[in-house]
Amino acid sequence: MTNHDEAAAVRPLTQAWVSRYLEAGERIVSTEALHGGVTAEMRRLTIGTRDGGTRDLVLRTVVNVEHAEDWLNGEADTLNLLTGTEVPAPELVAVDPTAAHCEYPSLLMTHLAGRTILDDYGLETRVPLLARQLVAIHALRPTERPRDYVTLTTADTVVTPKGADAAAWAAAIDVIRKPAPSYEGRFLHRDFQPGNVLFDALGARITGVVDWAATSWGPTDLDVAHCSANLALLHGPAWGLRFAQAYEEAGGVLAAVASERLYWLVRDALAFSEELQLVSQPWREAGRTDLTTQAVEQRLDAYITNLMDTLS
Template sequence: MTDHDEAATVRPSTLTWVSRHLEAGEHVVGAEVLHGGLSAEMRGLTIGTRGGGTRDLVLRTYVDVADAEDRLDRETGALSLLPGTGVPAPGLVAVDPTAAHCEYPSLLMTRLTGRTVLDDEALELRVTLLARQLVAIHALRPAERPREYVALTTADTVVIPKGADTMVWAAAVDIIRKPPPPREGRFLHRDFQPGNVLFDIPPAKPADARITGVVDWATTSWGPTDLDVAHCSVNLALLHGPAWGLRFPEAYEQAGGVRAADPGERLYWLVRDGLATSEEVRSVARTWRRAGRPDLTTRVVAERLDAYVTALMNAPA
């Protein structure tokens, strides 16, 4: 097997397991590291076919991750649900959630066309497409619900960025001290953001941009639609500036999405996910830089997060 670099090497037992799930006459001929994941190793595998051609798969491996089995169970459930729904997602090939056959818990799936776009290319259109795609995800009605969402932060674990207005942040923290507003649950991706969406943007006709895939279904949950909206909003704010984080909820509603009717409840979810990000600014900034945004230093991300949370708190009700 030819590796694109040493880190791409597939571990022996895992390679044997992958080979057992290929078609007759197929074999792994190459591998490359795929960047962007926070908790899992991602590798693109090139598969040689009987006719002399190739096809591509993706291998997700969790190394020393305590909840790996749960993550793989949830992703397996989502990938089993999505075919035929109109939501573009990888096809499930095989899964080993307890590492019974691989060195570590692993999942093998098809590789989709398209690419992640993290710069400002066709940004207004992409935000509209993201909103429409999220509405479609929230319309899914699985026969078996995934587990309830888990809040990613508490009032006592928020990290106030250096130089931020402490009074504004204290007011934001006070919002999430209250119990979450009661809401009817929906199927959530739970990590829906530009880094997990693939686009095809024709260079000559960017207006024909389309989404070709949504990936990383490892944290699918059941909860309020506002939570997914909030998560995408804060990521857009960090990638492109606070105004784009504020724009996304509006785009979601324009696409037919339904959020909480009460402005205070909508603010609760937006603030909660913004404050959750405060605890992982360094790792988020590192992930974006590895994915091709060297300008997003820890300082820049912290400043954008501060500006976004401040804008949320100062926005008219």
């Protein structure tokens, strides 16, 4: 077996576990580290088949992360739920959520064709596609609801960037001191953003949606707010509000009252303040070297200010 770099190597116990789920005569012939993951190690495994061909699988390994068992069990359940739906998601092959067989908790799934696209070119085409895909996800009606959504950011944990518009940030923080608005729950991806969506070579069609570990039940506004904040940091503040508009144009339903929309948009945007380095590092690894921590801080400040000026 060959691997493209040391980080791609599969640990011995995990390799043996993966081999249990291969067809007779198949073997792992190469591995490749996949960049972009924040909370897990991701690897593409190329499997040699009996007829001399190859196929790919994806291995998620969660190393020293609290609640890994819950995350992997949740993702496994979601992948099974999505089988046979119109949402293009990987198929579950196997899961070892407690590391009973592997060195660390792991999940094995099929590999989807396509690529993530994080650059600005073609964004006008991709945003409506993202919006339509998210509407389709929210239309799912599972027989069993996933866990309720979680937001860890509080008014006291927000980190205001140096040089930020202090008045706008203080006003935004005051917004999330209030109780969450009432909502009609929907099936949420909970980390729907460009880094978790695969496109064809031309960027004209979505071929897959990945990373279902945080799937939950909550307001559609929260999923929209998360993608909006990512777009604002990746491509500029104006794209945050543009995505919410595209979501409605695609048939999605958001809170009817501006103050309620503002609550969810601000809550998710402020959450980025606590982990800008962590969030932006995978973007730089993917080629967006312009997105330094300072540049992302400036975009987040502009986005927060834009939200407060537009919706408050």
